[in-house]
Each structure stands twice: as C-alpha cells, then as structure tokens.
Amino acid sequence: MTTLVTGATGFLGSHVARLLVQQGTAVRLLVRPASSTRLVEDLPAERAIGDLRDPSSLARAVAGVETVYHVAADYRLWARNPQEIFESNVRGTKNLLDAARLAGVSRFVYTSTVATVAVPRNGSLPDEKTATSLGEMIGEYKRSKWLAEQEALRGAAAGLSVVIVNPTTPVGPGDSKPTPTGRILVDFLNGRMPAYVDTGLNFVPVEDAAAGHLLAARKGKAGERYILGGENLTLKAVLDILSRISGRQAPRVCLPHAVALAAGYADAALSALLRREPRIPLEGVRMARHNMFVNTEKARRDLGFAPGPVAAALERAIIWYEAHGYVPARRTAGVAEAHAA
Numbered sequence: 001m002t003t004l005v006t007g008a009t010g011f012l013g014s015h016v017a018r019l020l021v022q023q024g025t026a027v028r029l030l031v032r033p034a035s036s037t038r039l040v041e042d043l044p045a046e047r048a049i050g051d052l053r054d055p056s057s058l059a060r061a062v063a064g065v066e067t068v069y070h071v072a073a074d075y076r077l078w079a080r081n082p083q084e085i086f087e088s089n090v091r092g093t094k095n096l097l098d099a100a101r102l103a104g105v106s107r108f109v110y111t112s113t114v115a116t117v118a119v120p121r122n123g124s125l126p127d128e129k130t131a132t133s134l135g136e137m138i139g140e141y142k143r144s145k146w147l148a149e150q151e152a153l154r155g156a157a158a159g160l161s162v163v164i165v166n167p168t169t170p171v172g173p174g175d176s177k178p179t180p181t182g183r184i185l186v187d188f189l190n191g192r193m194p195a196y197v198d199t200g201l202n203f204v205p206v207e208d209a210a211a212g213h214l215l216a217a218r219k220g221k222a223g224e225r226y227i228l229g230g231e232n233l234t235l236k237a238v239l240d241i242l243s244r245i246s247g248r249q250a251p252r253v254c255l256p257h258a259v260a261l262a263a264g265y266a267d268a269a270l271s272a273l274l275r276r277e278p279r280i281p282l283e284g285v286r287m288a289r290h291n292m293f294v295n296t297e298k299a300r301r302d303l304g305f306a307p308g309p310v311a312a313a314l315e316r317a318i319i320w321y322e323a324h325g326y327v328p329a330r331r332t333a334g335v336a337e338a339h340a341a
Contacts, residue, residue: 005017005069008071009037013072014174016069020214027043027046028061073145074144088144090144100155108163109213114292134147168209171185172316191248198236200291205309206313207313219303226298
C-alpha cells in the first residue's frame, strides 16, 4: 500500500519522505504546482499535484493510500494576508482529514507543533496533558495550529486513527527556506546578529523528529499527542554552540525584551511603509518572553523516541548552509576542520 506525505518539499517533511523511501515504503508526495521540489528531486516517489485548499485534488491524492503523514503547514510569523495561514493550516487540515476518512485510510499522523503546548507554569515543565486555550496562543501561526490540532482530535473522535506529533524546534540540514530558526543560524554565521534576547526553546535534530513520525505511526495511540523534543536550551547556549563550531564570536549584548519589542514595532512600521516582510517579526518577539521548555518524557517512554545531540545537528546545518551558498564558502574550511575534530 502507498503512504502519502504532505509538506515533503519543506524542511521536516522532506526528511520524513526520505526516511520512508529509505525503508522501502511506496511513497506519494502531495506537491503544489508552484512548489520547489529541490529537496526531494532525487527521491523515487510518486508526485500528486494538489493543494490542501482543493478537496478534489486531495481525494485523488489519498486514493489507495494506507497511511498519511500530514506534515505540511504555512509556517510564517508574518503574512500580508493572515487569512492565508488559516486557510492552509486549519481548513486544509480538515479537508485532508475528510478525504482520508472517505478513502478508508488506516493511519493518519498529523504534524502539529510544540507551539500549541502551554508555556511553563507553576514551576513545572508543560507536557501533552497541560491544559491550554486558544486565547493563550500568540499570533496567527500558533492560533491556526491550535485550531488545526482540534480538527485532528475531532477526526480521531469520529473514528479515524489519528495520531498527533508535536515537534519542538528542528535543526539540521535541508532548512532551505529557511524557517525562522534557520534564519537565526544564517544571520549568526553571516555576522548579522549583534545582540540576542533572553529566551529559550527545546531543540531537536530534524532527522530524529522525522524518525519520531514513523514511531508515532507504528506505536502511537489514536487521539494522543506526542512531543518530539530533544534538549531545552537558551538562545545564548545555542549561540555559544554555534560559536564553538564556526569560530565566529557569539554576541555578548543581551537586549531587554522591552527594547526588542520596541525594535519590532519600529521594524513593523517601516516594513508596512516599504511593503516588505519585517526583519523582526512581532510575533517572534512576543513569543520570546517565555522560555518554551517542555517535558518530552512521554514520546521517549511510549514511542521509544531517542533523539541525538543538538550540537551535532547544528554542525550538520552549518555545513549544509555553506555547501548551498547561504554562508560564504571561505568559512567552509574552518567548519569542516571542526567537524572532523
């Protein structure tokens, strides 16, 4: 039987598709007509041209499919038309769930995000059972993913075997767009990060996050959520790791959140005037007020999820960015030597 992967032209989805192909699975990729397929050009996988907002194309994509990995998402912290994010993430997820149910799909793995998990409270780390609400979600992206997760839970309640995975912050090779986290890496390596804010996230190697999807398909319980996370690290700790790998000095100035927020508002005003995407997304600044650390024990215990070290994944990301021209090639030798050491 065939397995369908959405979002395979993106960062995490391409790793999921690649791992499935490596394991001998017959894979079909849902690809939008305008999407770049550079990350999966070499994969021997069937292409189904379609769009999450087009139910008829989804019906064709899921025909004869046994398992669906719905990794696709509109991951933007800013959009000129925010409704586009909801159309893809919420309506698109419902459309695919409906199509999968009608096609008799046996297993549906929905890729949510750690962003739908509550921020730390009461001195303990949040996990899959920590209650949260739409009102706690900051910005359109987080709200859209929270609502999409509710669609997935409703699909499970209606009888579809839906398992939800909540990856934390994936890092590693192949972040071609790049994601907001990837931009931090690229800006650092190009000397465009004079300061940082006091915040923290849970990071996970992207290859391990992909492997967690396959574990969830095999071992996850329908209607359950599993946080696919690695290490809780402050942004300063990550920058120090990048400094050790690349030889570039880490920024020493820590910006107060009030200053960062003011800079975000100023950049938003200038960007609106110039009709360009902001360099400092306000949603990202607001999220940075909290250390988004989480408890990842459930996936480790129930799925056997065992991610590798984040430092090694950051090193693989640097080498990939240099090899693909995001970072000047003159630094490649230094990083390669550090990698060999």
